[in-house]
Amino acid sequence: MSQANDHPNINPLREGLSTRAVPQPCSVVIFGATGDLTHRKLIPALYNLAADGDLPPAVAVVGFARREKTDGDFRKELEESTRKFSRQPVRDEIWNTFAQAVYYHQSDFSDEAGYKSLAERLDKIDTERGTRGNRLFYFAVAPDQFEPIVKHLKAAGLNEACEGSWARVIVEKPFGTDLASARELNRVVRSSFSEEQTYRIDHFLGKETAQNILVLRFANAIFEPLWNARYLDHVQITASETLGVEGRAGYYEGAGALRDMVQNHLLQLLCLIAMEPPTDLSADSIRDEKVKVVRSLRRMTKEDVAINALRGQYAEGAINGKPVVGYRAEKNVDPKSITETYVALRLFIDNWRWSDVPIYLRVGKRLPKSGTEISVHFKKAPLVLFNKEATTLDQNVLVIRIQPDEGISLRMQAKMPGTSFRIEPVKMDFHYGTSFGKASPEAYERLLLDAMSGDATLFARRDEVEEAWLFIDPIEQAWHSEKDAPPLCFYPSGSWGPEEADELLAREGRIWRRL
Ligand code: BG6
Numbered sequence: 001m002s003q004a005n006d007h008p009n010i011n012p013l014r015e016g017l018s019t020r021a022v023p024q025p026c027s028v029v030i031f032g033a034t035g036d037l038t039h040r041k042l043i044p045a046l047y048n049l050a051a052d053g054d055l056p057p058a059v060a061v062v063g064f065a066r067r068e069k070t071d072g073d074f075r076k077e078l079e080e081s082t083r084k085f086s087r088q089p090v091r092d093e094i095w096n097t098f099a100q101a102v103y104y105h106q107s108d109f110s111d112e113a114g115y116k117s118l119a120e121r122l123d124k125i126d127t128e129r130g131t132r133g134n135r136l137f138y139f140a141v142a143p144d145q146f147e148p149i150v151k152h153l154k155a156a157g158l159n160e161a162c163e164g165s166w167a168r169v170i171v172e173k174p175f176g177t178d179l180a181s182a183r184e185l186n187r188v189v190r191s192s193f194s195e196e197q198t199y200r201i202d203h204f205l206g207k208e209t210a211q212n213i214l215v216l217r218f219a220n221a222i223f224e225p226l227w228n229a230r231y232l233d234h235v236q237i238t239a240s241e242t243l244g245v246e247g248r249a250g251y252y253e254g255a256g257a258l259r260d261m262v263q264n265h266l267l268q269l270l271c272l273i274a275m276e277p278p279t280d281l282s283a284d285s286i287r288d289e290k291v292k293v294v295r296s297l298r299r300m301t302k303e304d305v306a307i308n309a310l311r312g313q314y315a316e317g318a319i320n321g322k323p324v325v326g327y328r329a330e331k332n333v334d335p336k337s338i339t340e341t342y343v344a345l346r347l348f349i350d351n352w353r354w355s356d357v358p359i360y361l362r363v364g365k366r367l368p369k370s371g372t373e374i375s376v377h378f379k380k381a382p383l384v385l386f387n388k389e390a391t392t393l394d395q396n397v398l399v400i401r402i403q404p405d406e407g408i409s410l411r412m413q414a415k416m417p418g419t420s421f422r423i424e425p426v427k428m429d430f431h432y433g434t435s436f437g438k439a440s441p442e443a444y445e446r447l448l449l450d451a452m453s454g455d456a457t458l459f460a461r462r463d464e465v466e467e468a469w470l471f472i473d474p475i476e477q478a479w480h481s482e483k484d485a486p487p488l489c490f491y492p493s494g495s496w497g498p499e500e501a502d503e504l505l506a507r508e509g510r511i512w513r514r515l
Contacts, residue, residue, distance in 0.1 A: 023452035024166075025058035026134035027122050031109065031149055032141035033063025033074070037172065039081035041203075042140065043102075045444035047082050050098045051091065052441075054449060058130040060101045064118065066108050074104035087442050101129060109141070110148040115156035122158070133165030136451055140172055142251075143181075147188050154192040170199045170451055173264055174255060175460070178476065179469035186462050195462055199451045204265040204372075205458040206443030206450075208432065209406040213272040213374075214286075216400065216408060223398070224277075226378065227353070233377045233395060234358045236513055237269055240367040242319050244493070245341070249332035256339045258311070258479075261363040263472045267294060268460070269402070270359065273374055274349055283457040287464060294467040298348040305478035306486045310501050312342035314366040317493030324366065324493045338488050340479075341365040344501040360505060362512065366493035371515040372402035381413075386423060394425045397513070406440055407431040 028046070030038055049055045063074055079099065083090045105121060107114020126133050135158060139146060150169075153159050161167040171189060176182025189198055204210055217223055226232070239261055245252050252260065271290035278285040300308060315326040328335050342364035348356065378396040386393065397411040409429040416422040432440060450458055479485055489498035496512070505511055 023054075023056045023449045024134055024454075025056045025130055025132050026136050026166075026452055027060045027062055027125055027131045028136045028138060028448070028452075029062045029064055029105075029118070029122070030138045030140055031064045031145070032139070033065040033104065034067055034077075035065075035140055037140040038063065039078065040085045041442070041444045042138065042448070043078045044082045044086040045442055045448055047090065047095065047098055048087050048442065049445050049449060051088060051094045054445075056452060058132070059452075060103065060125045060129050060131050062103045062105050062118070062121065062125070064105045064107060064114075066106070068106055069104055071102070071104050075099045075102050078102065087439065087445075109145050110152070112152055112155060115152040115158065119156045119158055133162050134452075135161065135165075135167045137167070137169045138172075139169065143174065143176070143185055146171070146185060150189055150192040159192040159197075166197075166454065167193075168197050168199060168451055168454070169193045170201055170447075170459075172201055174251075174259060175200055175264070175465050176469060177254065177259060178473050179466060182465055182469050186466070196456075198462075199456055200460040200462075200465060201447055202264050202268050202458075202460050203443040203447065204268055204402070205460075206445075206447040207372075207402055207406075208440035208446075209400060209402045209408075210269060210272060211446075211458070212408075213269075213400060214281075217273075218277050227376075229353065229355045229357050231378055232357050233379045234360065234510060235273060235377065236360045236362070236375045237266055237273075237373075238361075238375075238513070238515060239266060239363045239372040240369060240496075240515060241365050242367065242370045244314065244324060244366050245327065245330050245333065247331065249330055253333060253337060253339050256311075257341055257343045257363050257365070258472060258475060262343055262345070262361060263468050264460070264465075266361050266363060267468050267471070269372075269374060270361070271464075273376070274354060274359075276353070281457070283455060283459075284461075286457055287461045291461065291464045291467055292351075293349060294464060294471060296349045296351045296354075297471045298350050299471060300347075300474050300478070302474070302478040302481065302484075305475050306484075308346040308504070309475050309478075309486070310342075310344040310489065310498065310504060311340035311479060311486070312344075312364070312489045312491050312498040312501065313337070313339065314341050314364075314493045315490045317366070317495065319366060319368070319494050326490075326493070327366075340488060342367075342491060342497045342501070344497065344504055345475075346504050358508065360510075360512070362497070362501065364491075364497050367496055368494050369515050371404065373513075373515060374400040374402065375513050376400075377510075386421075388421075393423065399513075405431060405433070407433075407435075 105118055125131055159167055176185050271293045274293045275289040278289045313327050327341050328337055345361045347359050376398040380393050380395050383393055393413055399409045401407050407430050409427050411425050411427050413423050414426040416424050489500045491498045
């Protein structure tokens, strides 16, 4: 009998991350194979999985792109970029074996014949490499390419697998630019792939500490009883980057920080922090709870946007002592651009647990430090006992560092050693690196493995994405309205954003946490 059956509290039928599915042999077909994402993230992630022995025994990678090149050329280019971007140094013997299973398929995305020959090639790979007819299609392309790709995959019969095998599609962000376009993209993908086959990637969910939020909250008995409006003062979520737009103006000019980071990554982190305990750890139970959080976000009117949302754009300044240009002077950026590179929001989740607890979100490019963290600020203890020793007591703050230096810390009050009675804040600190002694895998490693295993827990479901746009759209509309649009504020590169963002908290006697 299994251990689970011996235990009266464990239902053996429940699924979960703890009983992780096993990744299966498959061909990974990457559309947009010559692009940045493939070189910087996808191939290095697959290589690292191979190096750690985590890839299934038979995996083939087929790059699908327009440019003419041979398998050999493609492998060579990928080797160069993997050597540059890989988490661990590339070892020749592992790379050589891995590269043997990498192929290049040249075709235009709209060329029917290219998909027919792809189908033949995949059949051949199945026979030669034992990939068992399983196909994982990765759309590393702009969303306007989705339609021809899904249409032709369907026409070539590649959207459905033969019995005993599977076909899945991973879709990269941006998943729409507003609710209407997200719905349209969902419709397009759905015309060929069911929701169960569709994996919408949000790489923040693959970050080790983001996954640890559920464990922290629900595998420890001490936090959950305090995790509500009665004990919490507020929550801050910050994602700051020293990087600027980095040659991505073509995309970023039409997106801006709210669409690029808040609609997806920050709202996903917020869901993990704010969700109710799921009934089990299956993909849908977790996503059911997450979607309830987004649905409960208080929608902002135009007046609310003026008070609770702030947008900024970086001006020239210095990062790590080196001068950098302002956003408007970046390549391919309109010199009068009003695209925001910084966003600060004050929002509320209108449900019982979070009633009237302010949540502050902040993202920005060209800030002094790169880091993502969530801080949960508890209400202060009453001062009555210590009013002779202190004029104020600091709040307890639980900080979850998503990156870098992944870990968790708790700020508490302690008595300074000595004969006098002085109270000072101290920190209990847990660092992933030192506690577990091994580096966390890259987000894409985890997510690719999950897609190969058929585990959609860490991927966004259709309703989550659409609900997130329902919250974001009114903010975008207010910012882009012809009349009385709230101003765009400017901040010097290398500063912590526009001064006006401090006001958002200062009017309630709070300050942003320094990273
Ligand atoms: C991407 C955004 O999704 O996330 C980028 O498009 C941003 O603008 C990046 O720089 C940040 O991700 P990470 O993992 O580097 O923090």
